[in-house]
Amino acid sequence: MKFKFSAAVLCMTLLLAGCAGSKLKLLDWTELPKAQYTIPPFAKNLAPFKIALDPGHGGMSHLPGYKRGPTGKEESVMNLNVAFFLKEFLEQVGAKVTMTRVDDRFISLRERNEIASRAGCDFMISLHHNAADNSKTNYASVYYHLHPDYSPASMDLARQVYFGLVEALRLPQVANDGLLTDKLIYPDGFGLLRTSKIPAVLLESSFYSNPAEEKRLTKLSYNRREAYGIFLGLARWAAGGLPSAKLVQPVGIARDKKPEIVYEIADGITERGGRGARQLLTFAESAALKIDGKIVAAQMDMRNRKLRFRPDSALTNGPHLLQVEVQNLFKNHNLPRVDTLVIAAPATNIAFETPTQRLPGDGVAMMPIRLKLFDADQQPVWDGTTVHLQTNRGTMAPAAVQLKNSSAVVYYQVAAEIGPAEIIATADNHSDTLTIELAAPGAQRVLSGVVVDDSSKAKLSTATVMVDDSLNALLDANGGFFIENISPGPHKISAAAKGYASESRIITIEANRSAVVPVRLRANLAGILHNEPIILDAALGGNESGDIFNNAITAANANFALAMRLADTLRWTGANVVLVRENENGMPVPARIEKINQLAEGWYLKINYRRSDSDSLLVQSTIYPANRAGEQIAAAINAAFARLPNARAILKQNTAVPEVNLTNKTALEVIIKCRMPMLIARDLSALLEGIVNFKRAAGNEREE
């Protein structure tokens, strides 16, 4: 596409210039005017802002072809240079700038967003340069996330910055649509924009794949020119003023379930004074209030600068999210802000659930009590409600508790007395009483206790507890168990939990006393893989049998056998494992990809045996190019295999494996080329060792 100055416009311009008696000389669009950097007075409006600048990439210099121009110049360097100059311009006018990186190092997308959040930035500009197969391509574009309504404030920034870039760089091409959705690149957009909690746009300022542009991008003077264009765009945006909406009512938690909600609206312009300062400079119809994501019919009171709403029907107890959007005269939107409105109608009814209402008064017996709290409409109360507990005989632990899902579990320990014990629960000035009968010791002996992780002491509410191999004890939300009556004498008590070594021991119950027994479980493999989400896949299957090994086993069956055994082992360590191909039948690749993409989390490992007629073992791991996590997992697995005798392991980075290329997970394929699969003795142990070492290294990295 070539940009041509319209002949008609040109003639008209010449005609007008002719009337003035001089001849208009037009520069060619791409001829860059002499660089003169002045700070326009309106740029002072940038002063109150904290701005995150995110120079894309970094830390990938070790990869030969990674984001480089025709002569090998790195995009990451161009991005960084532009960011430094832009920082300088912004700081000139008093804006606060946070850079996500200042040198050539790898910073994950999540970390980039965390850096911006920690610094309290108002918005983020991610700086990139583009590449295309066609070496002539060269234009500027600005990417936004998903669709324009996703973040209107981001669109305001995108619009201004786009024209700043176009006018500064004078590239040979101007895109028909300079603002582009990141859906054009990935179905769920750019990770950086997706995870950003503040308005964010991603600039692809020009194409370093164009040889002439690559050359220009290596010049600092050109980087500064680009930075100045972005700076002017941001200055124009800030000059338009930033409207805002502040929640002024209700203040604090609302006891009324239909509270009037009032926002104070500011336009970001009249605060500066001026002739229009007495009226609110927003579009009246542009102010909208959302409660929990749904627009409600709020009324704009332009005179008092207030947006008001009172719900017709009661809101449920608990937190509600409020959001106001408003547009000022310059069509700038307020920065998104979510306020939390807590509705907390007082408790009027406290219900007690107990396994029994009769306990031995032996001074030992302990019983869980589940509390449930309701308001006057018989609706569950807000979880922030505190319940205070007291008793006239024995002890309550804890003495005060906060609710979870409108309920809580507390423990009552009996006194060494007989007679009625009163347990009084109080919340929001309302009390209810539970009476427990304390009987003479001896007739009933309670066994209770709690299951904890031996090293962390964390309570294990998902454990199971058995007494004498039959009786399943009830576990409550705190990992506590309770058996109402147990006979005197020796009993075997056993406990188990996923990812823990089972534990059993003999306890002796005395004739006249209850028992409280703590149970500690030791984590398998020190808990390194607890809850690690891993997606395992066995290549081939069904008609696709793959290579046939000497003992007639097919690669498809060997893949499946290894995946199953690895899954069992990983589950024993406490990992959350999903097997993609669940049996020996075939599974088409698109179905695998769909299954993997639908999983909420996890990283993907595809196992693929190949036959080799050599005695040596060759392991080949393939990852998506420059996928950092994939590289770390593959490196750990390769290292584990490479330690075996007569073995070699290599890492490949390409897009040739569809399950690696087309899934939304960190993914790798491990090809094991050998004369014979050695499922347990060699391959299972190496894979497990690699996975454990990867997790150990990942853990160490986090501590730095």
Ligand SMILES: [Zn+2]
């Ligand atoms: Zn880039």
